[in-house]
Each structure stands twice: as structure tokens, then as C-alpha cells.
Amino acid sequence: DVKVTQSSRYLVKRTGEKVFLECVQDMDHENMFWYRQDPGLGLRLIYFSYDVKMKEKGDIPEGYSVSREKKERFSLILESASTNQTSMYLCASSRTSATGELFFGEGSRLTVL
Amino acid sequence: AQSVTQPDIHITVSEGASLELRCNYSYGATPYLFWYVQSPGQGLQLLLKYFSGDTLVQGIKGFEAEFKRSQSSFNLRKPSVHWSDAAEYFCAVGDNFNKFYFGSGTKLNVKP
Numbered sequence: 183d184v185k186v187t188q189s190s191r192y193l194v195k196r197t198g199e200k201v202f203l204e205c206v207q208d209m210d211h212e213n214m215f216w217y218r219q220d221p222g223l224g225l226r227l228i229y230f231s232y233d234v235k236m237k238e239k240g241d242i243p244e245g246y247s248v249s250r251e252k253k254e255r256f257s258l259i260l261e262s263a264s265t266n267q268t269s270m271y272l273c274a275s276s277r278t279s280a281t282g283e284l285f286f287g288e289g290s291r292l293t294v295l
Numbered sequence: 296a297q298s299v300t301q302p303d304i305h306i307t308v309s310e311g312a313s314l315e316l317r318c319n320y321s322y323g324a325t326p327y328l329f330w331y332v333q334s335p336g337q338g339l340q341l342l343l344k345y346f347s348g349d350t351l352v353q354g355i356k357g358f359e360a361e362f363k364r365s366q367s368s369f370n371l372r373k374p375s376v377h378w379s380d381a382a383e384y385f386c387a388v389g390d391n392f393n394k395f396y397f398g399s400g401t402k403l404n405v406k407p
Contacts, residue, residue: 213393224399286338
């Protein structure tokens with residue numbers, strides 16, 4: 183069964199802390215994505231990666247960075263967490279093709295106090 | 296610019312009734328269209344997708360969607376809703392560069 187695994191389902195951090203959200207996929211997909219989900223706003227793309235060590239900014243990259251050292255792993259980093267980064271974070275992966283659909287992890291709910 | 300609009304934020308239907316969730320998109324080329332479902336506390340699961348060919352596509356859990364190019368719409372339908380269908384539904388459009396644009400979602404509530 184194909185799988186996208188997010189290491190933490192729930193996290194509580196304090197303002198100013200550095201936060202790492204990890205995502206691993208076992209489908210050998212080229213593309214990986216980080217989305218943020220907030221009520222009424224749907225999913226907004228933070229960053230994506232088409233290949234190892236490659237990254238592209240999405241629609242809301244401010245305050246975030248990413249790392250992709252291995253094909254199967256894509257990390258989202260909050261250098262200095264702020265309360266407005268309290269949200270649900272969804273990782274996804276896809277194959278590079280015109281018809282490649284997204285496969286999602288179960289999400290990481292981050293609360294910043 | 297690409298965009299997806301889901302005009303209904305919340306919908307309530309009775310169990311056994313039919314369902315239609317609306318989705319309109321804005322995209323300059325041939326769109327690749329998707330519907331995803333999200334159960335509470337979970338990630339998103341693909342219901343169905345459209346790339347080309349027959350404009351009526353069938354998906355999992357008894358859902359179907361119809362692509363209407365003239366109306367820039369891709370509405371999701373189900374003839375008889377079950378209580379387990381209560382969830383949030385997202386419409387999305389994919390471009391040729393593997394980027395995806397999501398609507399803001401429609402929450403479905405099912406009355407017994």
C-alpha cells in the first residue's frame with residue numbers, strides 16, 4: 183500500500199522555537215509538496231520539490247524553509263515559530279507526469295503558543 | 296492565473312438524498328481536475344480525476360463528476376448519500392508543471 187508518512191501528528195511549540203516537520207514517501211515519487219490548511223482557506227502551497235536538493239517556493243513561503251536531501255524525504259522547517267503558524271500541515275507526493283495525482287499524508291497539527 | 300472556486304462552504308443533506316457539490320475553475324489550458332475528500336483529522340483521499348475523454352468520470356464510494364468545459368465546471372455528484380460521506384470535499388486543478396490549485400472546500404453534513 184502506498185504511503186506518505188508525517189512523523190508527528192500533533193505538536194505544541196513555543197514562539198521562537200525551531201520546528202521540524204518530517205515527511206517520508208515510499209512510492210519513489212519525484213515530486214513532494216508541503217501545504218498549509220486553514221479553515222475557509224483550503225490548501226495553500228508552501229514549498230515543493232521536483233527532485234533531490236531542488237526546491238521551489240509556493241504561494242506562502244514566508245517564514246518557512248525546506249530540505250530534500252533524499253528522494254523519499256521532504257522536511258519543512260520553521261526557523262522561528264510564530265503564533266500565526268498554528269495550522270494543519272499536509273505533505274504530499276506525486277509522480278512527474280501530466281496526470282500525476284497527489285498522495286497525502288495524514289497531516290501534522292502544529293500549535294504555537 | 297489558475298484558481299478554483301467552491302461556492303458552497305457548508306451543505307447539509309439527509310441520508311439517502313442526492314448530492315451535488317459545485318466546483319468552478321479558471322485555467323488557460325486543458326485542465327486536469329480532481330476531487331479529494333478529507334475525513335476529520337485525516338489527510339486527503341482522491342475520489343476521482345479527469346484528464347481527457349469521457350466528460351463523466353466515475354470515482355470511488357459511488358461518486359461521479361462531470362466536466363463541462365463551456366461552464367468551466369467540474370461538479371461532484373452522488374445519487375444517495377450515506378452518513379459516512381460526512382466530510383470535507385476539495386476540488387483541485389493540476390497544471391502541466393505538476394502544481395495543484397485547491398478550492399477552499401465544502402463541508403458536508405449528513406442528517407439521519
